[in-house]
Amino acid sequence: MKLALSRVHFPVTTLGPGRRLGIWVQGCSIRCPGCISSDTWATRTPDVDVAELLENIQPWLQECDGITISGGEPFEQPEAFKQLLRGIRQLSGVSILAYSGQSLEALENSDVVKQGLVDCLISDPFEVNMGQTKYLRGSDNQRMTCLTALGHEVFGFLDRYATDDDRRLDVMFDANGEVWLAGIPRRGDISRLQLILENQGTYLRTTEARS
Numbered sequence: 145m146k147l148a149l150s151r152v153h154f155p156v157t158t159l160g161p162g163r164r165l166g167i168w169v170q171g172c173s174i175r176c177p178g179c180i181s182s183d184t185w186a187t188r189t190p191d192v193d194v195a196e197l198l199e200n201i202q203p204w205l206q207e208c209d210g211i212t213i214s215g216g217e218p219f220e221q222p223e224a225f226k227q228l229l230r231g232i233r234q235l236s237g238v239s240i241l242a243y244s245g246q247s248l249e250a251l252e253n254s255d256v257v258k259q260g261l262v263d264c265l266i267s268d269p270f271e272v273n274m275g276q277t278k279y280l281r282g283s284d285n286q287r288m289t290c291l292t293a294l295g296h297e298v299f300g301f302l303d304r305y306a307t308d309d310d311r312r313l314d315v316m317f318d319a320n321g322e323v324w325l326a327g328i329p330r331r332g333d334i335s336r337l338q339l340i341l342e343n344q345g346t347y348l349r350t351t352e353a354r355s
């Protein structure tokens with residue numbers, strides 16, 4: 145079973161509690177206006193073998209406090225997503241947080257939700273004109289739902305307003321030298337960062353600029 149994958153990174157500290165393993169899938173047909181991950185929209189033939197991916201992430205599974213899966217839209221690759229989650233469950237007992245732009249109601253009957261393969265789900269599309277006051281969410285319409293006992297234990301107390309500290313971003317460097325950011329920026333944060341860097345002679349190209 146193969147998965148269209150965007151990237152994997154460890155540690156991610158801005159998308160859930162602790163030092164988490166971040167897995168971003170490739171492909172999203174929802175295309176919310178204002179999405180900061182538009183580099184993950186394009187669909188690609190799935191080319192990463194899930195068993196190989198599980199083998200490659202094993203060292204991080206021993207070290208991480210949890211796993212966050214985002215995209216892209218993981219539920220648009222249901223079989224590969226399910227196989228990945230089942231594999232993670234066999235290898236690790238850490239909490240799994242997943243993001244989806246689909247509504248909770250649309251996902252309720254998915255195997256991933258019914259089988260409790262994700263501990264906490266952040267659902268619903270990003271709405272660019274909504275408030276941005278909630279922890280772990282880009283817009284206030286997005287819902288956080290704990291789906292398992294572990295989900296309630298780890299995330300139950302995190303359905304709250306975001307603090308200034310929650311608005312940090314992880315800065316990461318890819319093997320090819322590209323810099324990218326993970327986290328939930330406030331509206332205008334990226335433009336402000338662009339301005340600061342431009343004043344210092346550096347041009348920041350964002351995924352929004354590419355769309």
Ligand code: SF4
Binds near residue numbers: 180244
């Ligand atoms: S916010 Fe999520 S669901 Fe919406 S377009 Fe971006 S990746 Fe897709």
